[in-house]
Amino acid sequence: MKRSTFLFLTALLCQQAFCQQNEILAKVEAAYDNFAEKSISVRRFKHSDVEPLLLNLKTKQGFAVTKAGESIEGRSIYLVKAGTGSVKVLLWSQMHGDETTATRVLLDLFNFLSDKSTFAKEKEVLLKGVTLYFIPMLNPDGAEQFQRRNALGIDINRDAVRLQSPEARLLKHVRDSLNPDFGFNLHDQNSATSAGSTGKPASLSFLAPAYNEAKDINASRKAALQVVVKLNNLVQNYMPGHTARYDDTFEPRAFGDNIQKWGTSTILIECGAYPNDPEKQMIRKVHFLALLGTLQSIADGSYKKLDSNDYFKIPENGRYYVDLLVKNGQLALDSSWYTMDLAIRLRENTREDLRTYDVAGYIEDVGDMSVYFGYDEIDATGMTIVPGKVYPDVFDTMDAIPVDNIDNWLQEGYTYVKVRKPVGRYVDLPVNVIGAYQTPDESISFGDPATFIVTKDGKVMFTVVNGMVYNPTANNKGVKNGVVVR
DSSP: OOHHHHHHHHHHHHHHHHHHHHHHHHHHHHTHHHHSOTTOOSSOOOHHHHHHHHHHGGGSTTEEEEEEEEOTTOOEEEEEEEEOOSEEEEEEEOSSTTOOHHHHHHHHHHHHHHOTTSSHHHHHHHHHHEEEEEESOSOHHHHHHTOSSOTTSOOGGGOTTTOOSHHHHHHHHHHHHHOOSEEEEEEEOOTTOEETTSSSBOSEEEEOOOSSTTOOOOHHHHHHHHHHHHHHHHHHTTSTTOEEEOOOOOOTTOHHHHHHHTTOEEEEEEEOOOTTOTTOHHHHHHHHHHHHHHHHHHHHTGGGGSOGGGGGGSOBEEOOEEEEEEEEEEEEETTEEEEEEEEEEEEEEEOTTSSOEEEEEEEEEEEOOTTOEEEEEEEOTTOEEEOOEEEEEEESSGGGSOGGGHHHHHHTTEEEEEESSOOSSEESSSSEEEETTOOOOOOOSTTSBOOEEEEETTEEEEEEETTEEEOGGGTOOOOSOEEBOO
């Protein structure tokens, strides 16, 4: 057979296999709601929410659940096993306690694999090709406080060498005892991350980490590159242009880099942000579909046919996204007017229950922000950016504020309401609250709270309260995210 004919037939078979897998994933996507874990739909949850779900897996055919160890504060860390294949894959999530998307993805995957009534043939092929090992929540103490670090204040992902934390020692022991062929290091990343300078957020970023400072590519790392290419190809079906490639500078303390060095082909997946997806439900679904399709390609070996050089065609991670971008407005500073952009970031502040949070909007940067993009944007060309107004009436209590009147106040540029007895730090209203004798800070500059109005010819075009936008021309009623100014 001529080489050209052989290559053509090989390409044709690959294309047919690719189309077949896409058809299967399309059916899985249509049925996704049937096995998505409904008890955990938000980003903030605890060990006590996940543990019963893992223990229940013990009753499911084909699953083995064992206690692999304990955290500093004594919470159990579990290892879940499924499959009988010769290729071993280890996946660990929530090494950082506040990075929770992949934990939900793994719970969805458990539900999918344990349901014997659907996709039986595909699951059988998958689980005969690979043996899957999962650590769904490596840092349960961090999850309890919704914080990155463990109870010792250690970043577990920088403890791969000293192994001072029990969580790091556990992960190292599991990796060494299993010696898996592949490792999936599952994280979340900042919403500021962009897919290069493409104008799209990096909803999912990937990395085949380097195992040395020279960033050499051996057989193990090449396999990781090919798996990332597979992941990226699959994500493009659902979120075109929303992927990026993480910086591969060698980090000698990190688990991903070291596990790559120890001979396991390691893949980092970072979940970023997607427009209008604050709880990352869309990202969760796409992550699940891409992960499932990639595990299938590992099971049947089809990833080996992919060109590892395509990895380097994925745009690098940038940091060009903000929550709100106000562009080309006129801002008065020192009695003169300047053309300014305002980059506004929303910061989450955890409430006492550690499950819910409030949002504080602040001006992260000012000046020429023309290389940046916003999840929400205001084109303020020909408009002025000025402080909001204080409503003249004073109310005895916060409950006495006539809520039905607030829309009209926002249209008129009022961003503050006076209350004689304000309580709390935040208010479930789209206006800020100040005391009866207070005067709000009218500064609009770097680091200031993001509350102001945007006007044109004396008419209010946009009202921004604590980083959230009210647009009367679009009948946008604003988000109930006011702050109690002290």
